[in-house]
Amino acid sequence: MNLRNAFIAGAAKSGTTTLYYLLEQHPEVAVPAVKEPNYFSNIDNNEDPVKAGTGPGDDSTVWTRSQQEYHNLYRPSDKHTVKLDASVSYLYSTTAAEQIATYDPDSRIIIVLRNPTERAFSHYKHLLRDGRETEPFEEALALEQSRIDKGWEFSWHLTAMGMYSQQIQRYLDHFDAEQLHIITLKDIKNDLPDVISDITDFLGLSPFEYDLERQERNASGVARSWILSRMVNWVLGYKATINKIIPPKLSHKALQLFRSFNIKKGNLEISEDTRRELATTFKEDINKTESLIGRSLKGWLND
Template sequence: MPNTFVIGAAKSGTTSLYDYLRQHPDVFMSPVKEPCYFAYAENPPEMAGPGDEASNHESGVVYTLEDYRALFSGATTESVIGEASPVYLYDEDAPRLLHEQCPDASLIVVLRNPIVRAHSHYLQLVQSGREPLNDFEAALDAEDERVAAGWEWSWHYRRMGFYGKQLARYLEYFDREQLHVYRFEELTEDSVAFAQTAYRALGVDPSFEPDTGIRRRATGVPKLDWLHQFIGSPDHVLRRWSRLVLPETVRDRILMAVRNANLQKPPLPDAARARLAEVYRDDVHRLETLFDRSFSDWLTTDEHRIADDG
């Protein structure tokens, strides 16, 4: 069983962190990035939203302990064995189930401004063609109805941002020292330094420098739909040809660079920002109390003081 978990938050750089961790020679990360086992073991999601079932199938979600253990069968001498499932921070049962199986685990959390995070998650589903509403506030208004209808957690834009409430659940089961909490800006401003801080927290060589050149999971609306579809289609003739002539790391870097250059990010509407700032106000104060650290900059409506990833 793993001894390290990246538990969230979604759209907060967890894919990049997963990449940095799995590059380290003393770390083994599951080949499936988001197995989600401890969220779905007792209560599998209904997956009633557009593309929910296909998305979870493609991501490699596992439902049995046997299948979950098999993900780590390739580990050899690594001291850190881990996985990254950002739904764990949000899911109500995950803290208890994680503690039952892995009580001594290290838990890594990257927190992004919940207002910006919600908008980024919305844009991700727009980008993938799964979000039918072309207005962010309309999607916020539809959230309760969608949750009641069984749409999976990616659609819970507003609900996923109550970090104070979510981390309080973990502190009921785990010691504070087991939780390593970072801000999203730490990852984006100096990725190598951030990775080395995480290495140090996990007790592996902090001098190792990962390749941080590929930015994964960037969100936005495609400028050219045909180019976005080509990059996302593994069976396209040009993609098949590239596999024959280019090394995987080179091909991956080129495709990600082209993909990200083809994305444009619509601004977060001021009305939605102000609305969500009020929604999250009490929870942000709760988070500050839990960790004796300021997060109040998240609540400002001054665009120039908002930490974002552009």
């Protein structure tokens, strides 16, 4: 079918899950059997940092191996006009922008940015939630490069994923600026009705009354049971197959229900020293990102 292709390309832990499940409500949007097919970051990517990894729980990530497999994840009908893919690996991937442009040069790309210090810490807590991380945050940061060298997947690239300027530039190299819609997590938190209305217009969808209270969030926390979390990670590796039998909404609800029982918030905060060090690490890239998107991000250095 002649559907417009739309991608929520990332960044991970920046509000992409909220946007995906709101857009899923729209009757003109076709969604896949899995939220993140990770197809376009999985084509000829030997040098790409986004690929199957060898770290704890890395086997839970779904990797779509062929275009036919990718198309089979969708069940579009006559009412659908947009095909949505929310694989957050696409922003960090060094090859996905080019692959998407080759697949459909008229694609629409949504990019959501977040204070990179907060994004790194949120992703760290995500790994804790899933029973994959066992080290304190500062130690995880110190181990990042060695984990990358060992071939652990992109979820462990806590600071590298927050260097947004090159990631955005790759999309500007392959798409017109009008095909990119760049917002921040703060936009989502401060004015969600306007954000989702603007995205609806950007994707060429009909006006729609979304249920803004029915949101899904990819919550982070500390796992009560490491063993149960790892069991869920193992199951997640088969979610593309499972969701061909069980509707994705039901399997997602079941997963969220389990996590609500298995997660405790914990007393997790970034120390002021670590926050200052990360702000220094990200400062130059934040300035470059500001220039690319034409928007002040100075608050990220002061939050």
